[in-house]
Amino acid sequence: MSTSNDYDIVIVGGGISAATIAKTVIEKAAAQTPPRHPRILILEAGRATAMSADKYDTYVGAFQEALAKVPNSPYPASSSAPQPDVLDIGRPIMGPDGTTKVPSDNGYFVQMGPLPFGSDYARSLGGTTLHWLGTCLRMLPNDFRMRDAYRHSVNWPLSYEDLKPYYERAEWDIIGVSANVEDQVYPGIGGDPAKFFKSANTAKFPDGVYHFPMERIPSSYLDQYLAKKSAGLVVELTDREGRPHTFPVELSNTPVGRNSQPAEGYQVIGAVGNFDQGQRCEGNSSCIPICPAQAKYNALKTLYELIVKYPDRDPADGARKARVAIRSQCVVSRVRHTQQKDGTGTVTGLTYRTWFDDGSAPVDHTVTADTYVLAANAIENATLLLASGAANTSDQVGRNLMDHPLLLTWGLLEDGVGAYRGPGSTSGIPAFRDGSFRSERTAFRVEIGNWGWNFPENAPYDTVHDLVGGGESGAVGLYGRALRERLGEILPAQFRIAWELEQDPEPTNRVTIDDRYKDALGNHRPVIHYDLSPYVRDSLPWAAEASRQLFTQLGIGDQVRRPEYRPGDYTHYDPNDPSAVTHDGVTYWVRGAGHVVGTHRMGDDPTTSVVDSHQRSHDLPNLYIVGCGSMPTLGTSNPTLTMTALALRTGDRIAEQLKGNDA
Amino acid sequence: MTEPTRISTLEDLKAALQLAVGLELSTIPVYLTGLYSIEAGRNTDAAQTIRSVVMEEMLHMTLAANVLNALGEIPGTEPVEFQGRPNLSPIPAYPLDSPLISGIGTLELLPLTPRAVDSFVRIEHPLHGAATLAAIPVQPGGFRTIGEFYDAVDAALADPAICPDSAFSAVRQIPDGDYYGGAGHVIEVKDRATAREAVLKIIDQGEGLPEEYLHRPAKTVTDADRLGSGWQMYSHYARFRELQTGRRFRTDQQADQNPAGAMLLVDYTAVQPALYVPRNGDVDGSPEGAALDAFDLAYSHLVDGIYRAFAGEPTEVVDPLDVHAERERPSLRRAVHAMYGLRNAAIALMRTPNPAKPGHTLCPRFSYVPPGGDRDKLTQRIENRIENRGGPNR
Known part of the structure; x- marks a missing residue:
């Protein structure tokens, strides 16, 4: 040296x-x-x-x-190399002038x-x-x-x-990535994934035709179900000037x-x-x-x-x-x-x-x-x-x-879709990732979650509690075989989407x-001082509206709440949650994406x-x-x-x- | 000294390879029974050792099938005639006394016990535990050791008088990318050289380990694929000897020495006390008997699935998300699903007490029921039971 x-x-x-x-x-x-x-x-x-x-x-x-x-x-x-934990997330108490009165530490x-x-x-x-x-x-x-x-x-x-x-x-x-180029249809790439991925490394990829080192992970049954049920759906959202923006809902293997x-x-x-x-x-x-x-x-x-x-x-x-x-x-x-x-x-x-x-x-x-x-x-x-x-x-x-502030929406589908089986997510809906709307509000990616309601409702555990009963009413619910059968009906039909917003x-x-x-x-x-800008917040109602249009197409537009279980839209946001954000008088939960x-x-x-x-x-x-x-x-x-x-x-x-x- | 059996016709070579596919299959349930009997999360060294050997047995089965296919013969479950002996089944039934290899002894399905590990070592020992080759009785048209058998196969493959160059073609090969990959690479056989390479790979990793290998360093790496990541696999015999003695080999030791390296502790109490009960044994007619039946049916479907893959049957996997033309997919990938299912079923059985044998749990039988009358009856029995109980998960 x-x-x-x-x-x-x-x-x-x-x-x-x-x-x-x-x-x-x-x-x-x-x-x-x-x-x-x-x-x-x-x-x-x-x-x-x-x-x-x-x-x-x-x-x-x-x-x-x-x-x-x-x-x-x-x-x-x-304690020598402590790390943050999502279980520690608490809400600081803010004063009327917008300053922090009591931090959450x-x-x-x-x-x-x-x-x-x-x-x-x-x-x-x-x-x-x-x-x-x-x-x-x-x-x-x-x-x-x-x-x-x-x-x-x-x-x-x-x-x-x-x-x-x-x-x-x-x-x-x-890393070693599994995917097929032809699945990767995103907005803003000119419609041709082969061109978006075209490689200059012609020694490795003859004629620049790129391929990933491994084939795609097969799409989950849920993805296939959604693709079928949402075929032809075009989500329509309106911007501040009253102009409509259209988003064809197409699933893309991730x-x-x-x-x-x-x-x-x-x-x-x-x-x-x-x-x-x-x-x-x-x-x-x-x-x-x-x-x-x-x-x-x-x-x-x-x-x-x-x-x-x-x-x-x-x-x-x-x-x-x-x-x-x-x-x-x-x-x-x-x-x-x-x-x-x-x-x-x-x-x-x-x-x-x-x-x-x-x-x-x-x-x-x-x-x-x-x-x-x-x-x-x-x-x-x-x-x-x-x-x-x-x-x-x-x-x-x-x-x-x-971060990617993340809005969850979730529902119970009419059919079992194999929730809790397979990788966490195998597909998404890329339609909202780019477009002229980005001059006034943020873009977002839609991740289709394959793990039922584990994120929004602590399922399957809380589902079991609901069915077993003994909650506030004290009433005894299901047990034994009847409990297992009912869980077998509910859990595989649980479904959630994460709308991941780009933060500016x-x-x-x-x-x-x-x-x-x-x-x-x-x-x-x-x-840490942290907030969401109006640019981010303005996409919360868009994501929520896109979710409503999609859920309606899926036949689960009805608002339902636990502990009742029937097909419907279970999305709701408790204002007392540490992640609650109010925008235009409506409350949302905005989680971190890590x-x-x-x-x-x-x-x-x-x-x-x-x-x-x-x-x-x-x-x-x-x-x-x-x-x-x-x-x-x-x-x-x-x-x-x-x-x-x-x-x-x-x-x-x-x-x-x-x-x-x-x- | 008796001359080993020679393979002298192409027909006999093909029959030998049919039996080779079955021979590789036959050790897998023996090892899997030991592996799946280990309580979850316990004995990780032992589990990894057994698992690594099973991975290679699966590779060897695939290699034997590729050689057979290259000779224009479709691997099958039907009995074959070999050396004038009719009706030799490639598919193992336990306890198994090999019709082909006289020295190997009886293959039994045992949970992980010292006796089971002794039998693993015996299976993988070049002379199957005998002091000399001469000490092993010979049966006409058979072989004393797996080594002898593969030597005969290799000699026949090398002999243009038995299989001319024109006998080889690259058909129905399981491609490298389709194999699970952990145990090394699949050789796609297209000619004599690649056929012999495939057989050599089987010998080199395990079965039919030549006796002189005992006098080589125990940790001689058998498959150089892995060196890139520092993952070294040595012979099955050496790996099982480590399990048997509770010590690792040192790098400077020979395979015939007693391992004297780091401790490799096996806790034989952290093992389910599974007890093999033959079909039509004590538990028939009970829910436990039905569970064993269901396992056998699943196993039979799995074996059929693997042989269908070897027969080159594609399975159409239609992904509705995929708007592009879907290629035909080889069915070996489908069989992998069945392998996971079988593992879960085996573990469940081994946790279930055997009502007729206090202190013991059920043991999967790995009993192949060929398609036809018996299979239909088995299927019917299980379906009736499901109907009576109102669902499959009760």
């Missing part, structure tokens, strides 16, 4: 961005002339429980025993309101890919140019065409990071430490919070490949090879740097604290590297930078926090820090953005701040695929810069 630094690259956070960047840098640098073999350290704040198949099974056991099967239920938290987040931020993430090795659904939709061309196309939000410094080759690599080389039938030449990646497991999606029906077979991609798969191929020791045969070290239970508390206020500088090291489960006192360390990468989740990146006073000349660090970037939706709020290791907890985005957005202008299009800090050139936090806008795609594409692009750039070093 030419420098006296401990490593070539240190990456903070052991999730999909870290895994992608490490793998990309190593492979790219080894193929360059002259080849380079970097030494990489990955620091993970949480535990590294699951780096073998049987240890992963302890997560499965925790999930099975959990009473509330929320996203983080399989992944135990620690019963979990890890300190919620300043007016609305609680409704999403969580996992602090364990593998990151939130441990409990993602696996949806791998690319963003649409207009999503990258919202300012130009709709005079709203901001443009990206990248276009869809710029990112396309990285999308392909994310789908093939990192690309997912869950294993299926491989294309020729693609090697399916099975479970970490046990390749016999996790070869194909077997429909275990618990993608969130955990795929028990690891048919669903998680970042452990890539991290495992790295530590097997590039162990952190000198190779016995003397061959020059990259080396990867992963240290878990190491929480970075400071980015040390030379930056003065409103100037630039360099990062000189990271301070981190190793914590132990056996009661030993934590130990402090400092590590140095040529290049530093923060890949710790959007909110964690922001709190770390704010606590370090780093990379924030633009004052944008922590701002523009976004707002500087006031932000993560800050406050010395009054720290965790057990003394690190700052995220203090898509934590936008706290260090990218851009060409250092005065309005934190990082450049390669996710490099404008202020600190040897620092990359990566992940969903870099996204200037969110579009209607679940962000992991786009985050992975961005990480590949960053990895390529870091590898190129190694050229000059004697690594």
Whole structure:
């Protein structure tokens, strides 16, 4: 090594961005002339429980025993590296002047309101890919140019065409995506999926005819039922000027990071430490919070490949090879740097604290590297930078926090559709993802949920309670065989849709820090101010109206409430729920989608953005701040695929810069 | 020393391969009974070991079928004539005394017990536990070991006088992408070389392990497919020896040594006390008997489904969402659904007390009932029962 630094690259956070960047840098640098073999350290704040198949099974056991099967239920938290949990979401009390009177701080987040931020993430090795659904939709061309196309939000410094080759690599080389191109009919792509996916990599895809590494996961019976029942339906919605907008309801099989039938030449990646497991999606029906077979991609798969191929020791045969070290239970508390206020500088090291489960006192360390990468989740990146006073000349660090605010609608269908069987979702309705209406209100994606009412009504458990009775009336209901028969009629007919709204970037939706709020290791907890803009709120009545039109077509337009059970629309929103939002006098519930985005957005202008299009800090050139936090806008795609594409692009750039070093 | 049986005609080679498909099938219920008897979440090392072997047995069955198909013969469940011996059924019935391999001993369906593991080791041992080949009695037209059998198959495949080049063609091959994939890759057979490669793969991973392999490092990786991800599979014999002795092999040990590596603990009390009861045994006529019948019917449908896939029958899977022309899909994928169903049914049986044998639970019989009169009667019995009870889930 030419420098006296401990490593070539240190990456903070052991999730999909870290895994992608490490793998990309190593492979790219080894193929360059002259080849380079970097030494990489990955620091993970949480535990590294699951780096073998049987240890992963302890997560499965925790999930099975959990009473509330929320996203983080399989992944135990620690007070040293605490994580948010959707069970902790409470509503802050706001004063009449709109300021926070009492924040909600019963979990890890300190919620300043007016609305609680409704999403969580996992602090364990593998990151939130441990409990993602696996949806791998690319963003649409207009999503990258919202300012130009709709005079709203901001443009990206990248276009869809710029990112396309990285999308392909994310789908093939990192995640492994199952889908058929011909199913991917979205608005705003000119009507031809083959053109939208046309590849410039003609060596791999002759004539540029793209295909995914694996075939589609078969559409669920529910999807087929809906497609049949809703055939020909065109939803009509009216904008503020009284103009009608029409949306043909067509179902589209969703690309997912869950294993299926491989294309020729693609090697399916099975479970970490046990390749016999996790070869194909077997429909275990618990993608969130955990795929028990690891048919669903998680970042452990890539991290495992790295530590097997590039162990952190000198190779016995003397061959020059990259080396990867992963240290878990190491929480970075400071980015040390030379930056003065409103100037630039360099990062000189990271301070981190190793914590132990056996009661030993934590130990402090400092590590140095040529290049530093923060890949710790959007909110964690922001709190770390704010606590370090780093990379924030633009004052944008922590701002523009976004999610996909999610409206649920649900009903009981006339027929059993096999709810609770198969993957969480296999199809969606893309019609509302793009259109001229985006100049006045936000776009949304429709996810068809295959898990009955588990999300809105805590089914099947609450359904059982309803039928058994003994509630307020005290009346005894069903039991034994009659109970089982009735459940057999009701549960398979439960149906829900998630209307996932694109949130626009707002500087006031932000993560800050406050010395009054720290965790057990003394690190700052995220203090979050969060609300929905009128642009987002205006789409709530649209989504609700689209749902009504669809439910009517399905023959379940009647309003019904539990504990009565007959076909109908069960959608209702209790104003006392922490997620209640009132708009034009109507109450909705707006949940989080787990898509934590936008706290260090990218851009060409250092005065309005934190990082450049390669996710490099404008202020600190040897620092990359990566992940969903870099996204200037969110579009209607679940962000992991786009985050992975961005990480590949960053990895390529870091590898190129190694050229000059004697690594 | 007795000369092993030779396969000298193409007809005999085809019959041998029909029996090879059945031979690979015959070990699967033996291992599955052990695997499914393990209580949920317990004995994960043992479960993973057994499961990994079963995965490869399924691969081997597929490979044998591909070789047979390449010779123009459709794999079938019908009895065959081999070496002048008529009426040899490829489909196993338990307890099974192989009509083909005299050394292998009786294959029984047992929950995971030390005795069961002993039998796994015996099945996968090159000499099936015998000290020398000569110690194994020979039966005319049969083989002493699986190794001998596959040697004879390979010799016949290599001999142009028995099967000329023109005998091979790439028909009805189960493609690599269709196999579940975990245990390695399917070889699509198109000529003599690929046919022999497929047989070699069967031998190399497990059945018919040559005796000299015992003197090689136990952890010699049998299938290089996996090295990319650091996942290493060594021979079935070595894997089961680890289970038997409760220790892993060290990397520098030979397969015929006692494993001396890390502990591999098997808790034999975390196992359902399933007890195999033959058809027409004590529980017939009871709900328990009906459950066993239903399992046999499901198993029979599964076996038929697999053979239909080997026969190249496509199954049309129509996805109404798909507005594009749907290709014909091979039916092996459909059979996978039945495999999951069978697993769930087997686990349920093994949790059900056997009313006639206190202290024991039911054990799936894996009894194949061929299509025709007996199958119809079985189907009818189960349907009547469902009607009487008002539904299938009572």
